[in-house]
Amino acid sequence: xxxxxxxxxxxxxxxxxSPGGPSGPGxxxxxxxxxxxxxxxxxxxxxxxxxxxxxxxxxxxxxxQEMFRFQSxxxxxxxxxxxxxxxxxxxxxxxxxxxTLGGEPIRLSPKEWGSSRVRGARYWIGGTLFGLGWALIGAxxxxxxxxxxxxxxxxxxxxxxxxxxxxxxxxxxxxxxH
Amino acid sequence: MEMLSxxxxxxxxxxxxxxxxxxxxxxxxxxxxxxxxxRHMCAALPAPDRLKPAFLxxxxxxxxxxxxxxxxxxxxxxxxxxxxxxxxxxxxxxSEATRTDLLALGLTDLSGMVPxxxxxxGALASPAALLMVVGGGFLVGFGARYAGGCTSGxxxxxxxxxxxxxxxxxxxxxxxxxxVTFVLLPLILG
Numbered sequence: 001x002x003x004x005x006x007x008x009x010x011x012x013x014x015x016x017x018s019p020g021g022p023s024g025p026g027x028x029x030x031x032x033x034x035x036x037x038x039x040x041x042x043x044x045x046x047x048x049x050x051x052x053x054x055x056x057x058x059x060x061x062x063x064x065q066e067m068f069r070f071q072s073x074x075x076x077x078x079x080x081x082x083x084x085x086x087x088x089x090x091x092x093x094x095x096x097x098x099x100t101l102g103g104e105p106i107r108l109s110p111k112e113w114g115s116s117r118v119r120g121a122r123y124w125i126g127g128t129l130f131g132l133g134w135a136l137i138g139a140x141x142x143x144x145x146x147x148x149x150x151x152x153x154x155x156x157x158x159x160x161x162x163x164x165x166x167x168x169x170x171x172x173x174x175x176x177x178h
Numbered sequence: 179m180e181m182l183s184x185x186x187x188x189x190x191x192x193x194x195x196x197x198x199x200x201x202x203x204x205x206x207x208x209x210x211x212x213x214x215x216x217r218h219m220c221a222a223l224p225a226p227d228r229l230k231p232a233f234l235x236x237x238x239x240x241x242x243x244x245x246x247x248x249x250x251x252x253x254x255x256x257x258x259x260x261x262x263x264x265x266x267x268x269x270x271x272x273s274e275a276t277r278t279d280l281l282a283l284g285l286t287d288l289s290g291m292v293p294x295x296x297x298x299x300g301a302l303a304s305p306a307a308l309l310m311v312v313g314g315g316f317l318v319g320f321g322a323r324y325a326g327g328c329t330s331g332x333x334x335x336x337x338x339x340x341x342x343x344x345x346x347x348x349x350x351x352x353x354x355x356x357x358v359t360f361v362l363l364p365l366i367l368g
Contacts, residue, residue, distance in 0.1 A: 034206055034244045041205045042244050043251040049198050050255020054291075055182070056191030059256070060268040061292040066276040068352075068359040077188030078195065079333060085196025086210075086338030093203060100207045108209065111326065111336060111343040120346045126325030127332070127350020133317025134351060135358035136310045138292060140329040141322060142212040142252055144315075147291070149253030150260040154297050158315035159216075165319025166216040170233035176324065 038102070053146040061138025068135055114178040121177040133165075183263045185271050199338055208244055211331030213322035215249045218242030265291055283367045306366045317354075325350065 034042070053059045056078055067075035092098070093106055100106055114122050134140050137158050139147060144162070147155040169176075202208040221230070221238035269277070269288030277288060285293050294301065301307040322328040325347045327336060333351065336344025 038206050039244060039247045042202070042208070042248040043254075045198055045201050045205070046248040046251020046253075047255040047258065048251075049195065050252035050257075051259040052186070052191050052195050052255075053252065054256050054259035054266065055186040055263060056188070056195070057185055057266050057268045057271070057291070058191070058195075059291065060266070061297065062268045062272045062276065062280070062288070064355075065280060065359065066272045068355045069276055069279060071273045071275040071279075074185075074188050078192040079329075081189060081192030082196035082334055083337045085193045086199035086334055087340070089196070089200035090203075090338050093200060098204065100203070101205055104207055106203050106207050108203075108339050110339075111341045113343060120343055123325055123343045123346040124350045124353075126321050126323070127347035128321070128354040128357075129317050129350075130321025130325055130328060130347075131351040131354020131356075132358050132362075133314045133319075133321055133354070134329070135355040136314030136362070137318060138297075138310075138314075140212070141216060141318060142249070142328075142330055144318075145212070145215075145249050145252045146256030146259075149256030150265065150291070151257070152292065152297065154299055154302075154311060157302075158311050158318075161312045161315025162213075162216050162319030162322075163220050165316040165321070166213075166323050167220050167231070167234070167319075168316070169320045169323040170217070170220065170231035173231075173233055173324075 049142065050146045050149060053143045054150055059139055059143030059146045059150075064135060064138045116177040118177065125177070133162075179263075183266075185266060185268075196334070196338075199335055202248070206244060208248075209331070210335045211245075211327050212249060212252070213319070213328035213331060214242065215245050216319050217323060218246055269293070283363060285367070309366060321354070 057063045058075070058078060063072075063075055066072045090108065098106060113120050116122065137144075139155070139158070141162065144155050144159050148159065199210045202210050217234065218238045218241075221234045221236060221242070227235055267289060268291050272288075280288060280293075285295055287293060287295055296307045296310050302311065318328070322331075325332065327344070327347065329351070332341075332344040332347040337348065
């Protein structure tokens with residue numbers, strides 16, 4: 001029952017999954033899992049991001065509508081400058097071969113095209129389905145979490161629906177073109 | 179404080195959001211990607227293994243605990259922002275053109291962060307709200323995993339690493355978003 005019918009697409013995901021033992025580039029983080037200090041750091045970065053999602057209004061359905069209607073530069077400025085800063089950072093990390101605080105090499109695994117006869121099918125089909133959902137609910141996953149924290153309890157239903165969607169994908173993925 | 183309660187301008191918020199990528203890489207070599215947490219949350223559900231698709235049977239603690247803690251932080255950040263700085267009145271700060279369009283769609287109350295006519299428990303009785311919250315959420319979860327990432331994983335992490343597949347995914351995000359905005363929403367809300 002393990003995913004034998006299709007190649008192991010797990011490794012294509014942005015967040016690698018290591019099904020026990022070191023497998024692929026994602027296994028570098030150590031089998032024991034991250035230490036408490038590192039977890040605290042991830043939590044702190046999350047808090048930082050959650051505040052930004054609310055205060056920059058990225059988490060607002062109105063701002064997403066404004067973006068898809070091309071009626072303000074706000075969202076484009078945010079995404080564009082975020083990508084620029086991230087890209088420069090990634091280049092610097094690669095150029096200077098920087099390591100993690102724990103001394104491990106930093107590796108980014110390239111996203112693979114997959115095996116479908118139509119090149120990149122998973123990216124444009126999955127991407128379009130995601131875009132439909134993004135515009136309907138007016139929030140991508142990160143902002144959904146920020147909104148729940150901010151007291152918009154209806155987003156708990158949004159997150160539960162997103163989990164249902166994830167589950168449906170998991171059940172159907174062997175039948176879907178990747 | 180007064181200034182912090184206003185909309186944070188894109189040239190402040192955008193670069194700071196971008197910094198999340200190197201921060202996660204330097205702390206532990208982690209790649210910024212929020213939607214993977216939906217998979218971890220499914221994997222963590224206490225359902226018998228035989229009911230779980232293979233895609234959801236893996237060591238979620240080993241590969242996902244850091245990310246779940248991270249996203250818990252995002253929720254706490256949302257709480258702190260709203261508590262300390264107040265809920266932004268986004269409906270008042272968006273462009274006049276958008277306000278006009280949304281009122282023309284039939285919305286009457288543009289206050290708060292989201293229109294309460296759609297995003298509230300009381301509104302769920304209407305098919306439009308149900309479709310937007312439950313249908314929208316479902317598609318976000320399905321599409322993000324199918325595409326292997328969401329806005330953070332593809333639009334930010336992927337584009338920052340100059341990944342062509344991520345560009346294809348982002349073009350898909352926009353294709354879907356435009357279809358909803360200009361075709362579906364007028365039908366749903368009209």
